[in-house]
Structure formats: structure tokens, C-alpha cells
Amino acid sequence: MHDPVVELFECAACGHRLSHFAEICPGCLGDALRPVAVPAAAVLESWTLIRRPAPAHAGAGPFAVGVARLAEGGQLVSGRIAGEAEGLGVGSAVTLARDAGGRITIRAAGAG
Amino acid sequence: MRVSVAGIGSTRFGRHEGATPQALAIAAARDAILDSGIDRGEIGALYLGNFVSGVLTGQEVLAGLVADGLNVQGIPATKVEGACASGGIAFRHAVMAVASGQVRVALAVGVECMTGADTTRVTGALNCAMDNTTDGAAGLTYPGLFGLVWQAHAARHGTGRDDVSAVVVKNKRNGLRNPLASMGATLTVDEVSAARPIADPIRLFDCCGISDGAAAVVVTAADRLSGHPGPRIDILAAAQSSGPARIAGLRDLLSFPATVRAARAAYAQAGLGPGDIDLVELHDCFSVAEIVDSEDLGLVPPGAGGGWAREGRTDIGGTIPINASGGLLAKGHPVGATGLGQIHEVVRQLRGVHPNPVPGAAIGMAHNLGGTGIACTVTILGRADA
Ligand SMILES: [Zn+2]
Numbered sequence: 001m002h003d004p005v006v007e008l009f010e011c012a013a014c015g016h017r018l019s020h021f022a023e024i025c026p027g028c029l030g031d032a033l034r035p036v037a038v039p040a041a042a043v044l045e046s047w048t049l050i051r052r053p054a055p056a057h058a059g060a061g062p063f064a065v066g067v068a069r070l071a072e073g074g075q076l077v078s079g080r081i082a083g084e085a086e087g088l089g090v091g092s093a094v095t096l097a098r099d100a101g102g103r104i105t106i107r108a109a110g111a112g
Numbered sequence: 113m114r115v116s117v118a119g120i121g122s123t124r125f126g127r128h129e130g131a132t133p134q135a136l137a138i139a140a141a142r143d144a145i146l147d148s149g150i151d152r153g154e155i156g157a158l159y160l161g162n163f164v165s166g167v168l169t170g171q172e173v174l175a176g177l178v179a180d181g182l183n184v185q186g187i188p189a190t191k192v193e194g195a196c197a198s199g200g201i202a203f204r205h206a207v208m209a210v211a212s213g214q215v216r217v218a219l220a221v222g223v224e225c226m227t228g229a230d231t232t233r234v235t236g237a238l239n240c241a242m243d244n245t246t247d248g249a250a251g252l253t254y255p256g257l258f259g260l261v262w263q264a265h266a267a268r269h270g271t272g273r274d275d276v277s278a279v280v281v282k283n284k285r286n287g288l289r290n291p292l293a294s295m296g297a298t299l300t301v302d303e304v305s306a307a308r309p310i311a312d313p314i315r316l317f318d319c320c321g322i323s324d325g326a327a328a329v330v331v332t333a334a335d336r337l338s339g340h341p342g343p344r345i346d347i348l349a350a351a352q353s354s355g356p357a358r359i360a361g362l363r364d365l366l367s368f369p370a371t372v373r374a375a376r377a378a379y380a381q382a383g384l385g386p387g388d389i390d391l392v393e394l395h396d397c398f399s400v401a402e403i404v405d406s407e408d409l410g411l412v413p414p415g416a417g418g419g420w421a422r423e424g425r426t427d428i429g430g431t432i433p434i435n436a437s438g439g440l441l442a443k444g445h446p447v448g449a450t451g452l453g454q455i456h457e458v459v460r461q462l463r464g465v466h467p468n469p470v471p472g473a474a475i476g477m478a479h480n481l482g483g484t485g486i487a488c489t490v491t492i493l494g495r496a497d498a
Contacts, residue, residue, distance in 0.1 A: 019360045020246045046267070046365055048259030049312040050251055055236040056244075057251045065252050067260055067359055078359040079250050090267040103249050 005037035006096040006104070019077045019104065041109065042068035044092040047081060066106045068094050079104035114334035115210045117345040117493065118217065119148025122456045125325035125443040126294030127227045133165045133174055136326035137223035138181035140449075144219065144328035145182070149340060152182060155330070156215025158189040159205040161198035161222035162448035164237040168229050178221060195241035196397060197482030198222060199327065199451025200352070200489030206331050207350040216333060222453070223326035224446035234322050238447075241483040243358040255311035255319055257359075257484055258398035262313055264365035265400065268415065273313065275418030277304040279399045280317045282427055283435050287442020289468040292453070295321045296442045318399040323444025327452035329459070334496070344496040345462050348475070349381035355485040368485035371408035375479075378490040379410075384475065386410040389492070391461055391470040392432065393454035394479040396439040402426075405479055406434060409490070433470045436461065451480035455491060462495050474498030 009018045012034055016027025025033050047066040050057075057063075064081035066088075077096065081088065082105040088094070093109035121143025123136050137160065145152050160175040171177075175189035194201045199222030206218035226234055235253055242248040247257075265271045281304065287296025299317060307316040337344050355370025356362055362369070379385055392411060396402035403417030411432045412420050420426050426434040437443060437457040440450060458476035460466040475498070478491045 020358070046260040046263040048256045048263065048314070049309075050253055050256045051312075052231065052235060052253065052255070052310055053251060054239040054248070054253050055232055056239070056248070058232070060251065063251055065250050065256055065260070067264075067365060076360055076362055076364070078247050078252060090263055101249075 004040040004095050006040040007035050007098060008038050009033045010036040017073060017075065019075060038070065039072050040096045041071040042094050042096050043071065044088055044090060044094045044106065045069050045076065046090055047088065068096060068106050077104050079106045081106045083107045113211050113213065115207050115331055115347045116334040116337050117329055117347065117459050118150055118332045118337060119144040119330040120456045120459050121147060122292055122327040122453055123325050124292050124294060125323045125446055125453060128324040131225060131324060133162065133169055133171055133223045133225045134177040134181060136225065136324060137174060137178045137221050140326035140328040141178060141182055141219060141221045144330045148330040150217055150330060150332065152184050154217045155184050155187060155219050157187055157206065157209045157218045158184065159202040159218070159220050160191045161202035161451060162191055163193060163195055163198050163224060164240060164447065165225065167237045167240060168233070169225050174223065194487035195482035196395065196445070196447050197451060197480045197487040197489055198448040199453065200478065200480030200491065201487065203329060203452055203455055203491065204350040204352050204489055207347050210331050210333055216336060218331050219328065220331065220452060221326065221328040222449040222451055224448040225324045226322045226446060227324050231322065246358045246360060247484060253311060255314045255398065258400050259311040259314045261365050261404055262400040265403065268366060269418065271403065271418035273305050274301055275422045276318065276399045276403065277301040278421040279396065279402045280304045280441060282421065283396060283439040283441040286436050286468055287438025290438050291467065293438040293443040295444055296438050314398060320397050320440035320445040323446040325444070325446035325449045325453065327449045327456045329452055329455055343463055345459050346494050346496050347491065348384065348494045349378035349490070349492040351377035351381060352489045353377065354487055357486050358484060366404065367408050368404065368481060368488070370485045370488035371405060371479065371481055374488040374490040375409045378492050382492045384492065388475055389432065389477045390473040390475050391436060392434055392477040392479065393437055393439065393457050394434060395481040396435055396441050397445055399441065402434060402439065405481065409479055428468065428470055436466065436468045436470055451478070451489060454478040454480060458493050462493055
């Protein structure tokens with residue numbers, strides 16, 4: 001049984017870490033950002049239920065968007081709350097993943 | 113060089129059926145020029161704040177169109193864009209043009225036309241101000257962003273529905289006395305709490321309305337105004353900052369670093385502190401934004417914004433009157449015009465001619481915040497005779 005991981009991006013030159021890909025590292029302006037797998041454990045910092053989506057997400061609502069803080073490193077990330085949001089609240093343990101499009105998703109820790 | 117406000121103009125904020133952005137901007141600019149008493153031939157530069165006129169109306173080159181409509185062609189006419197802070201940014205550029213000695217007189221004008229589009233199109237246009245590879249891709253909207261901010265504020269500071277509703281009730285009430293605001297209303301806390309949910313816990317009355325409008329300010333060197341009637345209003349600070357481009361760049365959801373930076377710079381420029389500010393027009397795009405902004409500006413202690421609103425300490429006559437104009441909640445938010453509309457309101461207060469006056473006001477602040485906190489301006493104005 002392995003603890004789940006989520007892919008972030010880390011600069012091989014300066015160690016700067018981002019939750020999104022960038023061509024150029026904002027830490028050192030080098031071009032050495034590489035995928036890195038980090039523990040996917042996080043804590044839900046906030047959430048909202050989007051009832052009036054933007055046109056790019058038309059037909060998908062209502063859906064929940066959350067902000068979680070990674071247990072390792074303490075960085076905030078935003079993402080769609082996947083699966084059962086029932087029972088999730090500020091302070092809930094969550095697990096981060098990426099969907100097929102590479103977007104971060106947030107789900108209750110231990111949920112399948 | 114000391115720079116002063118020479119003249120102000122504004123259309124009503126609300127619905128202007130069929131109006132083009134250039135027509136509204138020209139009307140507001142004409143009023144500002146007439147108010148200044150300065151010949152338009154003396155204007156050496158024009159800065160125009162606008163956010164999404166290309167997306168929503170199909171019309172760009174607004175700065176040149178306005179220069180043409182005012183018959184001040186030949187001067188540099190520049191459009192600036194910083195999402196909801198576009199108007200404040202235009203103002204700061206006009207101030208810098210005069211302060212640098214490049215021109216004697218500069219015109220800042222802001223405009224947006226939004227009511228011709230339906231809510232879905234407007235939501236999509238507003239999302240242009242988000243990083244659409246991260247927050248936007250997650251499905252976030254602006255009501256959603258402030259839903260997130262609210263839940264975090266509630267978890268940390270216990271800010272509840274009634275605290276946030278107090279902001280709405282106050283601003284809607286203030287707007288009733290302001291002819292430039294068309295969304296003033298007498299609301300109860302219960303009515304605000306029962307309104308249609310938009311992005312939990314944000315409900316309908318927590319959101320500023322979709323509006324059209326324009327506002328303009330003429331600025332000039334203070335010595336150019338000797339002999340003019342009425343109190344001279346000086347620009348004590350015109351600060352602008354940038355901030356993280358996405359939520360992942362924030363330390364937490366309770367503070368926008370761009371506001372903190374711009375406020376710090378503005379207080380330093382003016383040699384003043386939060387206790388010197390007699391009134392503020394701040395960026396209440398959503399009810400809870402007023403609470404967070406008031407804390408970021410140092411006007412209210414961290415975490416106390418909700419309590420201060422509920423206790424009436426942000427009313428006219430309170431510790432720090434916030435949005436006596438009705439703010440964005442009662443005026444609406446014609447995005448590119450908002451920052452200049454706020455300065456227009458502060459100038460009327462300091463001149464002593466505001467329809468909803470803060471008695472004895474000598475120093476006022478305007479705060480204009482763009483996007484997810486990616487851009488901000490903070491302006492401090494003061495009566496020269498105070
Ligand atoms: Zn680097």
C-alpha cells in the first residue's frame with residue numbers, strides 16, 4: 001500500500017515548486033521545471049458551490065471548487081472537488097490528484 | 113510636484129440602453145473638463161481604463177475614440193487594462209504624467225458597457241481576469257472566489273451571514289441617497305440571507321450588479337489651480353501594485369497581497385497612517401470583499417471586518433465610514449469605470465458636496481482591486497486647506 005502522490009513541477013536548478021507548469025521558472029528564470037511527485041495529502045482550506053458556471057463550464061454545474069493546503073510544503077492549490085463532497089468542510093483531510101486534462105482535483109481522504 | 117484634482121465627471125452607473133462605451137466615456141470626460149474650468153487644449157495626455165469592451169461590445173481603440181470625440185486629437189491617448197482596477201490604473205498614469213512634468217494637464221477616464229450581454233456572457237468576460245490555466249480551469253468564477261474567501265474568513269474569525277449581510281444592508285442604504293447609484297435599496301438582513309444562492313455562501317445581494325457607466329478626472333499641477341473657487345483637492349498618494357496571478361500564489365485566502373502592498377506604498381507617499389483616513393471608497397465587488405479589503409487597508413483590525421460592519425462602525429458617523437456612496441454593491445460595477453467612479457465620490461466628499469456626506473471629511477481613500485488580486489491601486493486625496 002503506497003501513499004498517493006500528485007504531480008507538481010519543481011525546478012532542477014533552484015528547487016522552486018509550482019502546482020502548474022510554466023516554461024520558465026519564476027524562481028531563477030531558468031527552464032528546468034520538471035514534474036515531481038509529492039505526497040497528495042492536503043487539508044481543505046475552503047470550498048464553494050458554483051451554481052452559475054462560466055461558459056467554458058456550461059452544463060457542468062452546480063459543482064464544488066475547493067482550495068487545499070498541501071501537507072508537505074504548505075502550498076495552496078485550487079481545484080474541482082471530485083466525487084462525494086458531502087461531509088467535506090474547512091479543515092477536512094483531502095487527497096489531491098490530476099484529472100485526464102491535467103487539472104488538479106480534490107477529494108475526501110480515503111475515498112476511492 | 114504637487115498634483116491636484118481639477119475636475120470630475122461621471123455618468124450614472126446602471127443601465128444605459130444602447131449606449132456605446134465611447135459615448136459614455138466622452139460624456140463623463142466632457143463633464144470633468146467643464147468642471148475643471150481648464151481649456152481642453154491644455155490637456156497633454158489621456159489615459160483610458162477599460163476591461164472587456166472588445167469582448168462584450170466589439171469596440172476597441174477607446175482611448176483614441178474618446179480623444180477624437182473631445183477634439184483633443186494629437187495628444188497621446190492610451191488605454192490601460194488591469195481587470196477591475198483599470199480605472200484606478202488610468203488615474204495613476206494621469207497623475208504620473210503631470211508629476212513628471214511631461215504635461216501640465218492630464219485626463220483619466222474609465223468606462224464599461226455590460227448590460228447589453230446576458231449574465232452567462234458577462235461571467236465569461238469577467239473570467240478573462242482569471243488565470244484560465246489554473247483557477248479558471250477548475251471552474252472558478254468571481255462569485256466563487258469570494259465564496260472561498262468568505263468560508264476561510266468564517267473558519268478563522270467566525271464571520272457569519274449576519275456580519276456579511278450588514279455590509280449589504282449598509283451599502284444598499286447608502287446608495288439610496290446617491291443619484292449616481294441605481295441599485296440602492298432598503299433591505300433587511302433576513303432578505304439578504306434568503307436571496308437566491310449564486311456560489312455558496314454568496315447569494316444574489318452579495319454580488320455587485322452588471323452595469324454600464326463612465327467616470328473621468330482631470331488632474332493638473334496644484335499651482336495651475338490658483339484662483340479657482342472652492343477647496344483644492346490634492347493627490348497625496350497614487351499607488352499601484354501587482355499580486356499573485358492565481359490562488360496557488362496566495363499565502364492564505366484572507367488577504368490580497370496587492371492591496372496590502374498598494375496601501376503600504378500609499379501611506380508612505382502621503383506620510384499618513386490608517387488613523388488619518390476620514391472615509392474610504394473600497395472595492396466591494398462582493399459583500400465579503402469589503403470586510404477583507406478593510407482589513408488589508410489597515411482600517412479595521414485583522415478579523416474584525418465583519419464585527420465592525422454589524423456594529424455600525426463602518427457607517428457614516430462610525431469609526432471609519434466605508435462606501436458612503438453605496439459602493440459597487442449599490443452603484444454596480446462597470447468594470448473599467450469603477451476606479452474613477454470611486455475617486456469621483458471621494459472628491460465630492462472632500463469638496464463638501466456629496467449627497468450622502470461624511471461631515472468634516474478632509475482626507476479620503478479610494479481602493480480598486482483587479483482580478484484575483486493581480487492588480488490594485490490605492491489613492492489618497494486631501495483638502496489643501498485642511
Ligand atoms: Zn528555478
